[in-house]
Amino acid sequence: MVDREGEIDLRVAARRTLSADIAEFTLVAADGAALPGGEAGAHITVRTPSGAMRRYSLLDGDRNPTNYRIAVKREAASRGGSASMHDDLREGDPICAEPPVNEFPLREAPEYLLIAGGIGVTPIHAMATALSEAGKPFHVIYCAREVESAAYLDDLRTLCGDRLIAHFDGGEPARLYDFWDHFETPTKARVYCCGPAALMEEIRAISGHWPEGAVSFEDFKPVEVVRADDVAFKVKLAKSGETIDVPADRTILEAARAAGAAMASSCESGTCGTCKCRLIEGAVDHRDMVLMDEERETHIMICVSRALEGDLVIDV
Numbered sequence: 001m002v003d004r005e006g007e008i009d010l011r012v013a014a015r016r017t018l019s020a021d022i023a024e025f026t027l028v029a030a031d032g033a034a035l036p037g038g039e040a041g042a043h044i045t046v047r048t049p050s051g052a053m054r055r056y057s058l059l060d061g062d063r064n065p066t067n068y069r070i071a072v073k074r075e076a077a078s079r080g081g082s083a084s085m086h087d088d089l090r091e092g093d094p095i096c097a098e099p100p101v102n103e104f105p106l107r108e109a110p111e112y113l114l115i116a117g118g119i120g121v122t123p124i125h126a127m128a129t130a131l132s133e134a135g136k137p138f139h140v141i142y143c144a145r146e147v148e149s150a151a152y153l154d155d156l157r158t159l160c161g162d163r164l165i166a167h168f169d170g171g172e173p174a175r176l177y178d179f180w181d182h183f184e185t186p187t188k189a190r191v192y193c194c195g196p197a198a199l200m201e202e203i204r205a206i207s208g209h210w211p212e213g214a215v216s217f218e219d220f221k222p223v224e225v226v227r228a229d230d231v232a233f234k235v236k237l238a239k240s241g242e243t244i245d246v247p248a249d250r251t252i253l254e255a256a257r258a259a260g261a262a263m264a265s266s267c268e269s270g271t272c273g274t275c276k277c278r279l280i281e282g283a284v285d286h287r288d289m290v291l292m293d294e295e296r297e298t299h300i301m302i303c304v305s306r307a308l309e310g311d312l313v314i315d316v
Contacts (some may be wrong), residue, residue: 008097011225018152019151021086023074024072025072027067027070027144028067036063038065038130039063041126041218043055045097048089049087050081050083052084053265054081059125068095076203080306082098084222098266104217106127113190113194115191115193117193122197125156127192128159132159140160141164143151144166144168151234152266192216194219224303225251226251230249232245232247236312237261238316252303253302257300271289277314279313280312282312282313284305
């Protein structure tokens with residue numbers, strides 16, 4: 001069931017459309033064997049049909065799961081991952097993923113406040129289910145643009161009852177939910193938040209006076225992989241002699257993969273170290289969270305970092 005890279009061979013058992021841009025996938029082991037478990041807050045890293053690695057939270061926390069359920073939003077500025085999941089993955093298709101990892105675990109607390117924005121509802125859904133089953137006190141605040149885009153809203157209404165606040169702003173800044181009443185006075189609650197960057201930045205800003213560790217965030221984009229002012233450059237692969245064009249809106253890893261080069265990767269967000277390559281020549285704009293200062297002259301994380309100026313030569 002697990003291949004040479006430690007990935008699990010899976011199959012799409014079901015696909016369901018949740019909204020115009022969100023699809024749910026139910027994944028089972030390709031050989032019918034048991035799957036590694038993951039409690040509420042866990043995610044799997046999926047090798048999408050495009051080859052890109054993307055992290056998706058599990059909708060169900062289960063130590064002995066028979067399947068993994070994930071929900072994928074098609075991002076408007078998709079660099080290939082979410083678009084390929086929507087366009088190229090159908091029921092019955094094979095797919096690979098790394099075993100569940102939980103960097104957003106529920107920890108013991110007298111009570112809980114769960115905050116979801118948009119597709120960030122996926123780990124919050126698992127947490128609300130786990131807390132409800134355990135009889136723990138909790139509340140959920142779920143913010144979305146409109147009812148039609150709010151995945152799992154009916155599930156949460158049934159599960160939470162009056163413990164759910166659902167807010168829809170229509171995309172108008174003046175109608176954004178006001179969280180201050182929940183944070184003005186610190187409580188004994190543990191807060192878990194997952195959603196767009198703007199939502200998480202707001203919660204960080206208004207919770208600064210809360211005890212350290214009381215507020216946790218799930219963020220699969222810890223670095224800005226592609227920026228508006230990025231420019232194209234070239235990378236020479238020293239071992240093959242091939243020179244690859246890296247467009248302004250793509251990473252070195254994505255450009256190399258599109259050119260047919262086999263490149264190892266995992267998180268593709270500059271946090272795991274899998275795609276570290278030796279740098280032979282060139283100035284690097286380092287954007288990762290992995291390399292030590294002394295490594296930055298000799299190595300590069302090709303999933304996020306770029307040429308600072310000119311072109312690069314890497315030992316690939």
